[in-house]
Amino acid sequence: MSELEKRVRELTLREPGDTLDQRVLSCFQSSGNVAARESVFGRHEAEVNAPLKNALTRIRRRVISGTISGFVAALLVGMAIGNGLPSVWSRFGHSPAGRSSSIPADGTVVSTYDEDASADSEFSHRHRMTPDLSQHLRDELQKRKSAGSQFVESHYLSAIAGASLWERQNGEKFDVTTHVSDRRFDMCRDCHRVGG
Amino acid sequence: MRAELEQVYRQHRQALFALALTITGCAGLAEDAVHEAFVRLCGMQKPPSGRLAAYVFAAVRNAAVDCCRRVKRERIVAETLFVVATISSPLAADAANDELAERLSREIDLLDESTREIMVMKIFGELTFDEIGSVLNTPAATVATRYRRTLMTLEERLRRDP
Known part of the structure; x- marks a missing residue:
C-alpha cells in the first residue's frame, strides 16, 4: 500500500445517522418474519386488487x-x-331473371339477352337455333327455360345449337341428359370419353 | 445468513454509507439506500455465491441508484464523504498534516462519481479489483488502471501548492 493510500485510509469517513443503525439492526432482528410479512402483504394486496x-x-x-x-x-x-336485393331490383325492371331465354311457338329459340348483357356473355350476338330440332330437344328446353342462371342456360343453348348439326349429320337424336355441359367440351359423353 | 449480514454491516457500515452517499449525494437518501439494500438482502432465501461483502456493496450501490431514480435527483456530491475537522491519525497533531488531510478529502470529493466509488470500495471496503469490477460491471483490469491513475492524479495535485 502506498503512502497516499495510507493517508486516504486515515481519513475519517462520515458516520451515518443513528437511525440507520436502528433501522438496519431491526431489519436483522425481524428478518425471520420478513417472508411471512411479505406473503401476508402479497395476499392482502391480491385481495385489494381482486x-x-x-x-x-x-x-x-x-x-x-x-x-x-x-x-x-x-x-x-x-x-x-x-x-x-334481386326482388327489389326486379321492381324496376332490371332483374337478371328478365333476361331468360324464351321459346316462341314456332320452335325458334331466341336468347333474349340485352345488348349490354351480351358483353359479359361468352356469346357476343343473339343466338338463334334452327327450327328443325327434334321434339325431344324442344321438351328439354321448355323444361329449363325459366330456372337457373342466365350464363348456364346460354351455355346449354350453345351445346344444343351444335347438337342440331350433329343430329343432321348422324341421323340420331341428341340426348341432352348425356351431354357434357362443360366450358371446354361441347360434346356428348361418349365423344368425350373417346376423346373426339 | 442473517448473522453474516449483520457482521458485514457492522464491519463496513461507514464504507457502505459512503458508497451510497457517493451516488446519491445526500445523507438521507444514502441512509435510505443502505436500509433498503439490507431489507432486500434479509429477504434472500439462499446466500449469494462469492464473498458476501462484495455482494452487499453491490446491493447498496443498486439501491442507491434506485433511490436516485425515484427522486430524480442529479448525482452531484452535495455532501462530503469525510469528516474534515477530525483526523484520527497520529500525525493529526501536526498542522501541516491536518491541512494535507483536508486537501486530500477535498480532492477526493472533487473526483468523478465512478472513481470515488472505486476509491471507497478499494480503500474503505477492502474489496479486490475483481470484486469491484463485478459490482461495477467493469473488467478488473480497467478498475485497477483507473484506481492507479487516480492515485497518481491525487499525488500530483497534492504536490502542487494550494
Missing part, C-alpha cells in the same frame, strides 16, 4: 362478446340484403 381484476375481466368479456355478436349481426344483415 375487484379491479374482476372488473377488467368483465369488461374484456363484454368487449369480446360484443365484437362477436356485432360481427354475426352484420353477417345476417348482409345476407338479408343480399337475398332481398
Whole structure:
C-alpha cells in the first residue's frame, strides 16, 4: 500500500445517522418474519386488487362478446340484403331473371339477352337455333327455360345449337341428359370419353 | 445468513454509507439506500455465491441508484464523504498534516462519481479489483488502471501548492 493510500485510509469517513443503525439492526432482528410479512402483504394486496381484476375481466368479456355478436349481426344483415336485393331490383325492371331465354311457338329459340348483357356473355350476338330440332330437344328446353342462371342456360343453348348439326349429320337424336355441359367440351359423353 | 449480514454491516457500515452517499449525494437518501439494500438482502432465501461483502456493496450501490431514480435527483456530491475537522491519525497533531488531510478529502470529493466509488470500495471496503469490477460491471483490469491513475492524479495535485 502506498503512502497516499495510507493517508486516504486515515481519513475519517462520515458516520451515518443513528437511525440507520436502528433501522438496519431491526431489519436483522425481524428478518425471520420478513417472508411471512411479505406473503401476508402479497395476499392482502391480491385481495385489494381482486375487484379491479374482476372488473377488467368483465369488461374484456363484454368487449369480446360484443365484437362477436356485432360481427354475426352484420353477417345476417348482409345476407338479408343480399337475398332481398334481386326482388327489389326486379321492381324496376332490371332483374337478371328478365333476361331468360324464351321459346316462341314456332320452335325458334331466341336468347333474349340485352345488348349490354351480351358483353359479359361468352356469346357476343343473339343466338338463334334452327327450327328443325327434334321434339325431344324442344321438351328439354321448355323444361329449363325459366330456372337457373342466365350464363348456364346460354351455355346449354350453345351445346344444343351444335347438337342440331350433329343430329343432321348422324341421323340420331341428341340426348341432352348425356351431354357434357362443360366450358371446354361441347360434346356428348361418349365423344368425350373417346376423346373426339 | 442473517448473522453474516449483520457482521458485514457492522464491519463496513461507514464504507457502505459512503458508497451510497457517493451516488446519491445526500445523507438521507444514502441512509435510505443502505436500509433498503439490507431489507432486500434479509429477504434472500439462499446466500449469494462469492464473498458476501462484495455482494452487499453491490446491493447498496443498486439501491442507491434506485433511490436516485425515484427522486430524480442529479448525482452531484452535495455532501462530503469525510469528516474534515477530525483526523484520527497520529500525525493529526501536526498542522501541516491536518491541512494535507483536508486537501486530500477535498480532492477526493472533487473526483468523478465512478472513481470515488472505486476509491471507497478499494480503500474503505477492502474489496479486490475483481470484486469491484463485478459490482461495477467493469473488467478488473480497467478498475485497477483507473484506481492507479487516480492515485497518481491525487499525488500530483497534492504536490502542487494550494
